Amino acid sequence: MEARRAKAVAAATVLSLLVPLLVLLFRFGHTVAFFVVLAVAFVAVLGVLAWVLSLYTDLSHRQLSLARRSVSDREEHRVEYSFLRKVAGLPIKFRLESLAAATDGFRCLLGRGSSASVFRGVLDDGTAVAVKRIDAIAERGDKEFRTEVAAIASIHHRNLVRLLGYCVTPGPRFLVYEFVANGSLDRWIFPSRDAAADAANGRCLPWPMRHRVAIDVAKALSYLHHDCRARVLHLDVKPENILLDEGFRALVADFGLSKLMGKDESRVVTTVRGTRGYLAPEWLIGSGVTDKSDIYSYGMVLLEIVGGRRAIQVTEDKKWSYFPKIVHEKAWQGKALEVLDERLNREGESPPEAELRTMVHVALWCIRDKAEERPSMARVVDMLEGRIDVDEPPPQSEMLIYNILEHSVLDAEATDDRRAAAAAAGLLDLGPPSSAPGSIEVSLSGR
Ligand SMILES: Nc1ncnc2c1ncn2[C@@H]1O[C@H](COP(=O)(O)OP(=O)(O)O)[C@@H](O)[C@H]1O
Numbered sequence: 001m002e003a004r005r006a007k008a009v010a011a012a013t014v015l016s017l018l019v020p021l022l023v024l025l026f027r028f029g030h031t032v033a034f035f036v037v038l039a040v041a042f043v044a045v046l047g048v049l050a051w052v053l054s055l056y057t058d059l060s061h062r063q064l065s066l067a068r069r070s071v072s073d074r075e076e077h078r079v080e081y082s083f084l085r086k087v088a089g090l091p092i093k094f095r096l097e098s099l100a101a102a103t104d105g106f107r108c109l110l111g112r113g114s115s116a117s118v119f120r121g122v123l124d125d126g127t128a129v130a131v132k133r134i135d136a137i138a139e140r141g142d143k144e145f146r147t148e149v150a151a152i153a154s155i156h157h158r159n160l161v162r163l164l165g166y167c168v169t170p171g172p173r174f175l176v177y178e179f180v181a182n183g184s185l186d187r188w189i190f191p192s193r194d195a196a197a198d199a200a201n202g203r204c205l206p207w208p209m210r211h212r213v214a215i216d217v218a219k220a221l222s223y224l225h226h227d228c229r230a231r232v233l234h235l236d237v238k239p240e241n242i243l244l245d246e247g248f249r250a251l252v253a254d255f256g257l258s259k260l261m262g263k264d265e266s267r268v269v270t271t272v273r274g275t276r277g278y279l280a281p282e283w284l285i286g287s288g289v290t291d292k293s294d295i296y297s298y299g300m301v302l303l304e305i306v307g308g309r310r311a312i313q314v315t316e317d318k319k320w321s322y323f324p325k326i327v328h329e330k331a332w333q334g335k336a337l338e339v340l341d342e343r344l345n346r347e348g349e350s351p352p353e354a355e356l357r358t359m360v361h362v363a364l365w366c367i368r369d370k371a372e373e374r375p376s377m378a379r380v381v382d383m384l385e386g387r388i389d390v391d392e393p394p395p396q397s398e399m400l401i402y403n404i405l406e407h408s409v410l411d412a413e414a415t416d417d418r419r420a421a422a423a424a425a426g427l428l429d430l431g432p433p434s435s436a437p438g439s440i441e442v443s444l445s446g447r
């Protein structure tokens with residue numbers, strides 16, 4: 001505006017000097033009076049030009065400092081905003097270049113699951129992180145990314161892994177987690193093929209830590225089921241998704257398959273993509289999942305923590321070994337100690353019998369076929385911490401999965417129903433004992 005006014009004044013001045021000059025020139029020719037007026041006009045034009053120039057310089061200075069101020073204001077807001085998000089524990093957005101720099105080009109692989117690869121990294125401020133790159137094909141990867149962010153972006157518990165940030169690219173999506181020093185639980189409870197190396201590395205979790213891990217996980221699940229605004233179903237509870245920090249405290253991780261459940265919803269009908277061996281029977285019959293489905297998987301994990309073995313294994317003579325059935329029988333015979341991981345059975349190291357018995361009984365209650373017979377996660381915490389007694393194991397029952405195995409689903413005579421149920425439970429095509437269980441995908445919708 002100011003610039004336009006200056007231009008108008010300048011033009012008016014020049015014109016008002018030019019017109020008398022021309023009149024003088026035509027009237028008097030090249031006389032002294034004409035040159036005097038010309039000189040005066042020249043000086044006046046110079047003056048006006050100098051004034052316009054100073055006006056412009058002043059204006060551009062002002063504009064420049066305004067622009068600078070707005071950039072610094074924006075930067076200040078950005079810093080303040082990310083500070084507030086950080087303080088509030090909300091995940092922040094990362095750029096792909098920062099993640100590539102933090103992980104040194106995605107070099108150090110920490111682990112790989114069914115849909116993602118996880119790399120170790122260090123942020124600029126020195127925070128150790130685990131960067132999860134979701135490799136699953138576009139649509140599924142995007143769904144898992146959104147599900148995982150939605151489930152844990154705004155919830156906090158000392159036994160849940162912390163999501164620090166995320167990064168969206170046209171290709172894979174990334175989630176940035178706090179780095180958990182001792183990796184996943186499976187590495188600490190299942191013997192590897194090299195027993196000597198396990199002993200040398202101390203890779204066998206002692207009983208007190210196993211007991212504490214069991215309580216930590218129960219507390220995390222209890223929080224998800226009872227204390228969040230929307231109930232969160234994890235739906236993939238297994239040792240690979242439980243991480244151990246430097247003090248061997250457990251953190252529940254991997255919310256890629258989780259579901260949010262409204263407080264007034266009683267069950268969720270969903271496409272099942274759990275992990276073989278940990279799926280609750282209600283998934284087989286397609287009656288939807290509830291928090292009790294997590295409790296079933298938790299019970300299986302509890303048994304694996306006690307026994308130091310997978311719940312379902314193929315023996316050397318190609319038969320099934322179903323650990324829950326063995327444990328149930330031993331518990332009824334009062335011989336719970338016999339199911340303990342034999343590496344813990346050394347003199348002086350074996351657990352207090354009452355503690356072991358409680359853990360075994362709780363596990364057996366959690367894996368009841370009928371969901372309504374399983375205890376809530378809050379009750380499980382009370383049982384494990386000794387506020388509620390569980391002196392008795394649950395009564396004998398069918399154990400659906402055992403029945404399926406017993407009638408060998410691999411038999412040619414097995415009915416189609418059994419085969420379908422077994423496939424849904426992930427019992428067909430089970431890998432060798434030491435291999436990690438993979439994921440299966442079975443759609444139960446419409447059943
Ligand atoms: N925050 C972390 N710190 C250390 N290791 C991790 C972390 N997150 C994941 N891992 C490792 O990566 C593996 C796969 O991660 P996960 O989130 O379960 O991926 P997926 O969704 O593919 O199963 C885990 O079993 C664990 O060994």
Ligand SMILES: [Mg+2]
Pocket residue numbers: 113114240241254
């Ligand atoms: Mg996982």
